[in-house]
Amino acid sequence: MTSALNIYDPSAKPDAGPPSLAGLTRPQLRDAMMAAGVEERKAKMRADQAWRWIYHHGARDFDMMTNIAKDQRAELEKHYTLDRPEIVERLISVDGTRKYLIRLAPGVECETVFIPDVGRAGALCVSSQVGCTLNCTFCHTGTQKLVRNLTAQEIAAQVMIARDDLEEWPTSNENRQITNIVFMGMGEPLYNLDAVSDAIDIISDGDGIGIGRRRMTVSTSGVVPKIPELGERTKAMLAISLHATNDDLRNELVPLNRKYPIAELMEAIKAYPGLGNSNRVTFEYVMLKGVNDSPAEARALVQLLKGVPSKINLIPFNPWPNSPYECSDWETIETFAEIVNRAGYASPIRTPRGRDIFAACGQLRSESERLRASQRKS
Template identity: 90%
Template sequence: MSTALNIYDPSAKAEAGPSSLAGLTRAQMRDAMISAGVEDRKAKMRAEQAWRWIYHHGARDFDMMTNIAKDQRSVLAEQFTLDRPEIVERLVSVDGTRKYLIRLAPGVECETVFIPDVGRAGALCVSSQVGCTLNCTFCHTGTQPLVRNLTAQEIAAQVMAARDDLEEWPTSNENRQITNIVFMGMGEPLYNLDAVSDAIDIISDGDGMAIGRRRMTVSTSGVVPKIKELGERTNAMLAISLHATNDDLRDVLVPLNKKYPIVELMEAIKSYPSLGNSNRVTFEYVMLKGVNDTPAEARALVKLLKGIPSKINLIPFNPWPNSPYECSDWETIETFAEIVNRAGYASPIRTPRGRDIFAACGQLRSESKKLKASERRALQNNG
């Protein structure tokens, strides 16, 4: 049965108690050590020790931190925890995709998706906000009002929670399942750039989770003033949620376009740091039947992207309840892709993943396929 998952309860109050060190930046970790009574001159060293235990080894207990004196571990355990956000629901698709409903605070929840066989091994799609303000008409997330920005700690902790579930500690360069991070979950990352930038610093740190910056992609619907700053601060790969080649249509599909029209968006993209053949922009283009999928629009897309090192991801529309759109026919998508390919652009057709658990692109929101534990067991036994 389908039910609504409670993403936000405005009456909920934060629980009193020790705060978690999991997800803190290096500076925050040092400040935490000082607050625990560590001398200033030793705080940096102690923070570095804790950092490696938390982010390299995935420590869940201070007693694991054997290079920290036992009495100091006791002090830390009294004042802090190593808790991650709670995974309140974990759904696994028939194709191996995993969707997590993660409780970040009382009444505040987001969705995070692990997609196997993407990049070197697998990609984790993280959220930067609970809800969204952009109201893109093809996107289910856009139908949910913005609750709030996530902190850097909450963003980084999504990665930690997924690695817990995948049993991917300690960090290793071999047989890793999460090799790529994509900021394509709930929310517009560039409206929360400070937290996104700090989270990228945490996730990419070589003494911790060590996922390279060039293996992180930040997708924006086109917050023009922040695009160059994103590159300067993070050195992450850039993705643009485009979906139309003219302002009239994009104003409908991506209402942010009314504020930052296509010509301004393209100029901002051209200024992205280190743009080149080894650092191409990914343009996301969802295929909507009878809306943006004609050969003429494929040719217009080629013309629009001239001179920009680009890759175009063609995304078959993923349906959601009461959506006003349908997915383009497969033959139509292939014809579109062929025109773009002939012009010299890579234009892979993204295979829909996790549709059966509402984990596919554009489907994240406050609704999921939610079954009672007894019903899940019955399905597994019958499967």
């Protein structure tokens, strides 16, 4: 049964209170300590102490920080909070998927999705932008206009919010529910690479949340100049939102291809730092009935990926209102997968998750946007 906590109030005004320390980078946290009156020579030590409380213990109250003097805690509390952004809506699917609609500022909202039973335990799909500029024709998320980039603090806060809800504090290597992070939510991560890189630094830090870089995957629609830089800066796993094997079709499905065609994309992928059998590229391929799902296109995909350490995620199309596409028949998807498998590539068929709460791939904010529009009209 779908359960929802809807605390949306369109008339609510943000509380212009002190800024939060939750989600800051180490240098930002050090600067915050000095701004609160900590001597420069002690600021790094205090920042390291606060870091541990914020990211290892998930502290929501300065009184928890027992290795920091009381008067210093009181001073920090005058200047800052440990608050997370507001959860506007929390939905739980029949399959255990959880979706959070998060308000970052008035009129600025993003969605984050926790998917159980992915990777070692579960994956958290985070957003890097509010809206998107790419206009991929099969993706409802991509049809929503870009509002702005998220900050590293706002990206890291998505992880903290999910861990709050799943009661995953303090950090432990045992019985974790969130073991993987995927930058596959709203937006194109490589158009916000500085913030994405800083957020990965925060999330991977071993003194805090401690999710390894090899357990973080960044998905791009093909911002070619930024692909090698992503690997150099983050050492994260790379995923490519591909969906077609020729430029004519990909120009239609992924308009960014007109700027960076497939040949250029493949060259950038081959230059990805650390690429190898233990660090394969994931190619995402949404299955669209009668569009890109023929045996000939499966064979073309095999040829395109020749020599690239790869795995292919075949994604049954997730419908949304007035979509121009349909999902391929299951038999067609299995035939496609068999051709790719026989060529030596892993090609798992992704099980659709969270469809009942519009949390599946390509659906983010589709239902919440419709509800917001309805509320504005009423």
